[in-house]
Amino acid sequence: MSLAGIPAEVAPLVDVRNLSVRFPVASTGLFSRARSYVHAVEDVSFSIGRGETLGLVGESGSGKSTTGRAILRSTPIASGRVSFDGNDITDVTGAALRALRRNMQLVFQDPYASLNPRMNVLEIVSEPLIVHGIASSVDEASPIVADLLSRCGLPSDALTRYPHAFSGGQRQRIGIARALALQPKFIVADEPVSALDVSVRAQVVNLLQDLQRDMGISYLFIAHDLSVVRHISHRIGILYSGHLVEYAPTNNVYESPIHPYTEALLSSVPIPDPAVQRKRGRIVLQGEIPNPIDPPAGCRFASRCPLVEDRCRVETPRLEEKAPGHFAACFVRSANTQ
Amino acid sequence: MENPQHIPDQYSASTRETEAALHEEQNLEGRPYEVTAATKGVFRELLTDKTGVFGVAILAILGLAALFAPWVAPHGPTDGSLSTANRKPVWNGGTWEYMLGTDPQGYDMLSRLIYGLRTTLLVSLSVVLVAGVIGVVIGLISGYRGGRTDRWIMRWVDVQVAFPGLLIAMIMIAVIGGSKTAVIFVLSFNGWMVYARMTRGVVLSVKEQPYVEAAELIGCPPRRIMFRHILPNLVSAISTLAVLEFARIILAEATLSFLGLGLQFPEVSLGIVASTGRDYIFSTPRLIVIPGIAISLLVMAVNFAASWLRVALDPREREKRFAANALNSATGAGQ
Amino acid sequence: MISHETILDVRNLTVDFFTRRGTVHAVRDVSFSVRKGETLGIVGESGSGKSVTAQAILGLTELPGRVTGGDILWKGSSLIAGREAAETIERVRGKEIAMVFQDPMTSLNPVYTVGMQVSEVLVRHMSMSKKAARSRAVELLDMVGISNPAKRLDQYPFELSGGMRQRVLIAAALACEPELLIADEPTTALDVTIQAQILDLIAELQQRLGVAVVLITHDLGVVAGVCDRVAVMYGGKIVEEADASEIYPLPFHPYTEGLLRSTPRLDVVSERLESIAGSPPDLREVLAGCSYSPRCAAVTEMCRSAVPVLDQRGEGRRVACWNPR
Numbered sequence: 002m003s004l005a006g007i008p009a010e011v012a013p014l015v016d017v018r019n020l021s022v023r024f025p026v027a028s029t030g031l032f033s034r035a036r037s038y039v040h041a042v043e044d045v046s047f048s049i050g051r052g053e054t055l056g057l058v059g060e061s062g063s064g065k066s067t068t069g070r071a072i073l074r075s076t077p078i079a080s081g082r083v084s085f086d087g088n089d090i091t092d093v094t095g096a097a098l099r100a101l102r103r104n105m106q107l108v109f110q111d112p113y114a115s116l117n118p119r120m121n122v123l124e125i126v127s128e129p130l131i132v133h134g135i136a137s138s139v140d141e142a143s144p145i146v147a148d149l150l151s152r153c154g155l156p157s158d159a160l161t162r163y164p165h166a167f168s169g170g171q172r173q174r175i176g177i178a179r180a181l182a183l184q185p186k187f188i189v190a191d192e193p194v195s196a197l198d199v200s201v202r203a204q205v206v207n208l209l210q211d212l213q214r215d216m217g218i219s220y221l222f223i224a225h226d227l228s229v230v231r232h233i234s235h236r237i238g239i240l241y242s243g244h245l246v247e248y249a250p251t252n253n254v255y256e257s258p259i260h261p262y263t264e265a266l267l268s269s270v271p272i273p274d275p276a277v278q279r280k281r282g283r284i285v286l287q288g289e290i291p292n293p294i295d296p297p298a299g300c301r302f303a304s305r306c307p308l309v310e311d312r313c314r315v316e317t318p319r320l321e322e323k324a325p326g327h328f329a330a331c332f333v334r335s336a337n338t339q
Numbered sequence: 340m341e342n343p344q345h346i347p348d349q350y351s352a353s354t355r356e357t358e359a360a361l362h363e364e365q366n367l368e369g370r371p372y373e374v375t376a377a378t379k380g381v382f383r384e385l386l387t388d389k390t391g392v393f394g395v396a397i398l399a400i401l402g403l404a405a406l407f408a409p410w411v412a413p414h415g416p417t418d419g420s421l422s423t424a425n426r427k428p429v430w431n432g433g434t435w436e437y438m439l440g441t442d443p444q445g446y447d448m449l450s451r452l453i454y455g456l457r458t459t460l461l462v463s464l465s466v467v468l469v470a471g472v473i474g475v476v477i478g479l480i481s482g483y484r485g486g487r488t489d490r491w492i493m494r495w496v497d498v499q500v501a502f503p504g505l506l507i508a509m510i511m512i513a514v515i516g517g518s519k520t521a522v523i524f525v526l527s528f529n530g531w532m533v534y535a536r537m538t539r540g541v542v543l544s545v546k547e548q549p550y551v552e553a554a555e556l557i558g559c560p561p562r563r564i565m566f567r568h569i570l571p572n573l574v575s576a577i578s579t580l581a582v583l584e585f586a587r588i589i590l591a592e593a594t595l596s597f598l599g600l601g602l603q604f605p606e607v608s609l610g611i612v613a614s615t616g617r618d619y620i621f622s623t624p625r626l627i628v629i630p631g632i633a634i635s636l637l638v639m640a641v642n643f644a645a646s647w648l649r650v651a652l653d654p655r656e657r658e659k660r661f662a663a664n665a666l667n668s669a670t671g672a673g674q
Numbered sequence: 675m676i677s678h679e680t681i682l683d684v685r686n687l688t689v690d691f692f693t694r695r696g697t698v699h700a701v702r703d704v705s706f707s708v709r710k711g712e713t714l715g716i717v718g719e720s721g722s723g724k725s726v727t728a729q730a731i732l733g734l735t736e737l738p739g740r741v742t743g744g745d746i747l748w749k750g751s752s753l754i755a756g757r758e759a760a761e762t763i764e765r766v767r768g769k770e771i772a773m774v775f776q777d778p779m780t781s782l783n784p785v786y787t788v789g790m791q792v793s794e795v796l797v798r799h800m801s802m803s804k805k806a807a808r809s810r811a812v813e814l815l816d817m818v819g820i821s822n823p824a825k826r827l828d829q830y831p832f833e834l835s836g837g838m839r840q841r842v843l844i845a846a847a848l849a850c851e852p853e854l855l856i857a858d859e860p861t862t863a864l865d866v867t868i869q870a871q872i873l874d875l876i877a878e879l880q881q882r883l884g885v886a887v888v889l890i891t892h893d894l895g896v897v898a899g900v901c902d903r904v905a906v907m908y909g910g911k912i913v914e915e916a917d918a919s920e921i922y923p924l925p926f927h928p929y930t931e932g933l934l935r936s937t938p939r940l941d942v943v944s945e946r947l948e949s950i951a952g953s954p955p956d957l958r959e960v961l962a963g964c965s966y967s968p969r970c971a972a973v974t975e976m977c978r979s980a981v982p983v984l985d986q987r988g989e990g991r992r993v994a995c996w997n998p999r
Contacts, residue, residue: 060865061836075556099558107556115549119571129557168953169720179553198719199892200936203949210946226866228938232947255940269870271895273937275918278899285874286867289835658693662738665692 012087013048014219015072015187020045020081022064022071026294039293041067043243044081046320051186052213054220056234056251058227058266062290063240065223069189072221073105074098086186103133106180110192112172116164122175123160126150129182149178153208170201174208181212189221194229206233228270231255239263242291242301245320249327259329261308300332308333387664388650394643401637405457412450413438416607419445428625439629442615448626451612452633458608459637462522463588467581469527474534475577479565481535482542493539496532504529505594512600522601526588537580538573545572575652582645586638593634609634681749681853681886682708682731682771688743689726689735696958700726700739702910705984708854713880713887715901715918717894717933721954722907724890725776728858732773733763769799772847776859778839782831788815788842789827795849814845819875837868841875848879855880856888861896873900894937898922903990906930909955909965912984916991926987926998928972964996972997 022042042064049055059065070076072083074090082091085105093101109115116125126149127142136142147157153174164172173193180188190209194202210233212218224230230237230251237254239247239262247260258264261284268284288305299314300306306313310333318330386392404411419441427433428440428448439448481492511525545551546569554564589609595601596610597617604611609630616627650656689701701723708714718724730741733753746753748771751762775781782791789811796807808827815823818841831839840860847855857876861869877900880887889901897904898918905915906929914927925931932950952969961967963978970977976996984994 060867073556075552099560102556102558107553109549109553111549115553117550117554117568128554128559132558132560132563170953176553179557183557198954199894200719200933200950201953203936203947204951206947207949228940229947231938232944265867267940269866270940271870271873271893271899272939272941273894273898273934274922274939275898276922277941278895283870285870287871289837289868290865658738661694662692662740666737666740 012050014051014053014086015049015221016084017048017068017072018046018082018084020068020071020083021079022067022076023079037294040243040296041293042071045240045243045245046081047238047245047248049187049219049221051219052217053236054213054222054234056222056224056230056237057240058224058230058237059240060225060266060290062242062293064243065225065240066191068240069107069191069221069223073107073189074101075107103183104185105187105189106183106185108173108176108180108188108190108193111196112169112176113196115176116172116179118164121161121163122146122150122155125164125175126179126182129179133183135183145182146178149181150175152181152212153178154204168201169197170204173197173205177205177208177212181216184216185218187219187221189223191223192225193222195225202229209233226270227255227266239266242293242296244301244317244330246302246331247329248320249324249329253324253327257324257327259323259327259334260302260331261306261334262302263329265307300330387660388647390643391647394640394645394647397636397640398644401456401640402460404453405460408453408457412447412453414447414450416451416454417446417605418450419447421445423447425623428629440625442626443619443623444615448612448629451607452609452630455607455609455612455630456633456637458519458602458606459589459592459610462519462526462592462602462608463585465523466526466530466588466592467585469523470530470584471534471577471581473527474531475538475570475573477531478535478538479542479570482539483546483561483565483569485546489539492535496535499529500532505591508591508595509598509600512595517601517603519602519606522592522595525595526591530584530588533584534577534580537576541573541576542569545569575649578652579645579649582641582648586641586645589634589638589641609637677710679710680707681710682888683747684727684731684744685747686744687727687730687741687746689723689730689739690742691739693738698957699960700910700957701730702960703744704907704910704912705744706905706912706915708886708888710853711880711884711886712903713877713889713901715897715904716888716890716907717892717897717904718890718907719892719933719954721909721957723910723957724907725858727907728773728856728888728890731856732767732771734773768795768852769850770852771854771856772850772852774840774843774847774855774857774860777863778836778843779863781843782839784831787828787830788834792827792842792846792849795846799850810849811845814849815842817848817879818842818845819871820845835868836864837871840864840868840872844872844875844879848883848885851883852885854886854888856890858890859892860889862891862893869896876900894922894933906933910957911965911994912992913966913994914992915984920991924999926991926993927995928970928998929966931999932969932971964994 020042021044023038023040026037026039045068047055057065057068067076071078074093078091082089084090085101090101123143123146124139126146127136127139130136130142130145131139136145143160146160150157150159155171155174155178164175167175193209194205197205206229209220213220220233222230222233234251236248236250238245239254239260241262247254247258247263254263255267258267265284265286268281272278272281284307286305291301291304299316300318303309303313312332318332320328320330323329323335413436423437423441423445424443426437426441429435429438433440437447439452441447477492481489507529508525511528512521515521551564551568554568592601592608593610593613596608597614599614602608602611613627613630613634616623616630619626650660684707685705687701687704691698691700704723704727716724716727726735726739729735731746731753735741741754745755748762748766752759753763753766789808792811792814793804793807796802796810797804802810811827812823815826820826820838820841826834834842860876861872864872873896876887876889879885889897891897901918903915904918904921905912906927907913908929914921914925914930921930922934925934935948936950938947950969955965963980964970964982967973967977974997980996982994982996984992987993987998
């Protein structure tokens, strides 16, 4: 039984319950003891099954990257629990954590800065193998690396070249090959295509999809807008200011969104067709994303919500099942009214 | 239907306008591009920087002279007697045998300068090495570990920096006595902090780079991260710092020896040569002026070379210089 | 409200970057013009040369780059060539042509208040007194939709969010009532919901003030809502230019088509995301033929051997392709 009323899936691979991550901020005043906290992630629960993708969408300050890093135990968790493959990993540290890392990896957002410019591709992709003792030297790892590179669509003569000889899309593929080296069961893809050219994004997303099909990897695919995640996600979670405001199977989110923020998000993605774009009924939100430091009570979206009522400013809505399998945190919308 | 995995990709760097234009290297042949950047075409570029040429040339000459001192110097450093005392230099009526003249003890100035240079360079290089290694390691640990370790180490650094270096050096030498080893020890003891601070600064910023985070997520232990991923970023900054420190240590050693607190007879260093002239400043000024000029020349050459090195090790600076030259010659041709 | 008077005329612009590893031909023989009051969108990905073009217009090309050919005419006066060019640029920059850059985080000076930065433009170009400049600054901040403008004037950039900073920059850009606003990826660093706000703002201001806008972006969606005309750049050249209403339903150039196909549309459900095979071109190479030919699905022998020229193909449309639709 979980507090948010979301049923724990049958043997999910990754299970996150009531996760909260807070960062202390410098205390105000010279001698003041009171500390302020940035509430990066607040009471978030979801689960990811084997071979499944959860698309986690949110804008800046939503806590999406922090959530991903918290699951990987790269960021300290304030409260809540994370379990992986049935084991509670919330408090694991040190060597045990490093051993755990074999099963969970990260693909970074920035293809230019996530590869050490002083190491060649072979060294970069073989490093995980060497660190975990699978291969004792770079040469021994070479055939494994060549295989990984070809899976990722990179020719084998890439081995001796250095990252800056490659384009953004290719570098991202090198990063994916590195993440695959240890044959992880779970990969957090943190905005993997945001920094790439539009014409190249699909190459990477399609690659991830193919790898999921062939190797059964689960993904947490983090993105800042809804246009990229549709094809690869089985389920989508929408984060706003640290709270999970909508959580449902992919098509439900796109076709019948419940939370007003989801609607606004869908509406702000521009459609590359002037005839359609200029005539669309668009919801343009006024105002800014709220300050995550010591937030006030009530729904975080209240300051910008077109449907806001008095209750919203006082109580924080919980994630509830509004339609079969479709969860939203809103007092005003009881079920999809579209 | 496009299948990106089978269409051959051009190995073309994605040109993010200016940024990428500065970082493109064609054929690396297995070496990190910064090493290639630093060595390829370096000589030709050196020639465009006049002060750099001057500095490196002087250093080369002096370095070789110091290395081959026994063959280059016309006499031994302590060869001489009262019969050869106070000979005038060649421009003042003396002979070529004692080109720069001799001192009151009868020792040949030029030979002493050459042998002195040898000792000075040896001591200074040793100090740079010892202080550098200690400082960089401490800075790495402090910067990478962060938190309490960092705070306490930096406090120690602050305390040590607060003490006047020369005073400490003098006191220590007074206690342990003067010798090459003592001088090296004392100057290293006072000199490691600047490396630690600089290293820590660079580490703090490099630590935030995604590829360092990636290394942690792969499961690399801290030591591997520090030496494999972070340290190489420091090469350029440390090199420049080391060269500048080198200049400073030369002066520090000269000062100590001049005050009689560094090396002792029969050791000879540039500072010692200068110190013999201390009592004759008004009667025989050349005894102090000539070594003074030698020290100045050495330090100046080191500084010029350091400034050139800073540009040589930084690909961006080299690009700017290259572009400026290319445009100057283009405008010269009337574009 | 688009007149037929051309205010900006870029002719055969060529910009090169001199690097140790070869000369990067970032902009190759680019020509286009902007009429009074119209909105032109320049769309391109990395290596297309779009930002370099924009910087060249305002003389912002820095070492190792340099304008090596062509001319840019602003209302008939050259901004590049001739003895008066430097003078013209000084006069025009900030006053008649204004620019908004990509990253609002770094475009504002962190040690001066917002008010000082907006007033500075007014004092310098319009010779206003500080007091007059301040009250005009309040009006401008209000015009760009900043709440509590008087209070904001005394705030520092770090106290404002990204969207607000971008608004401040737009306010500063429009302060002297320029006739042309160049916006170089103004919303790329912003969140999607904020992007929608800023684009609406730009469209509204454009309507209201009649200022011509050159909007540079990599996102065809952004351009669709705001621009009258679109120019698509690839490999340092313009490959297609047409009215927005014409180019989207019917692109002629294979790259434009590929780009449109790769841009995901929320209103169209598809099986898999599409992309263009291959990678952006290396601008140090000058191919014998079309620089898109290695990736083009419609490539012919002609394409590989001769560089296509930007030609008129139909009303208001120019295409540089040997084998267009």
